[in-house]
Amino acid sequence: MKHYKSKYSEVDFDENFQLLTVTWNPNTEDMDSDTFRKELLSKIELVKHYKPQFHLIDSREFHYVISPDEQIWVSENIFPGYAQNGVRQLAFLVSEDFIAQLSISQSIEEDKTAAFRVKYFSDMVEAKSWLFELDKVS
Helix, strand or coil, X not given: CEEEECCCEEEEEECCCCEEEEEECHHHHHCCHHHHHHHHHHHHHHHHHHCCCEEEEECCCCCCCCCHHHHHHHHHHCHHHHHHCCCCEEEEECCCCHXXXXXXXXXXXXXXXXXXXXXXXXXXXXXXXXXXXXXHHC
C-alpha cells in the first residue's frame, strides 16, 4: 500500500512485517538540496507515524549526489529519528551510480548513534531475508 508518493520516491508500509520501504526513482538526479531535505523529512514523518522495526531503502535508482554538508545534516536530523521511533534494522538496495552510492554510504558513516543495524544489498530478496532473519535470531 502506497503511503507517500512524490516526483522522486514512493513509500510503502507493510503492517504485517513492520516494514517501511522507500523506493527512489531516477528523477532524483534533478533534486536540489532543499528538495532532498524535504523528501527525507517527509519520510521521517512516516517513520514517526508507523514506527516500523524494519526499514528498506531501495536506492538503486537514486542519482542525487549528497554533499558532505548534507551527509552531516542526515546524520544529525534523520538517523536519530529512525532510532527514536523503533527502527532496529535498515537495509539499503544499492545504486548503480557509484558516486551517488558513495554519498549515501558516507551519510550512514556520519551517523554517530549506531542505534540500529545497517547493511547494503544489491538484491531485494536478500535484503528482506536479512531484515526478517535477524528479527528471529534476536
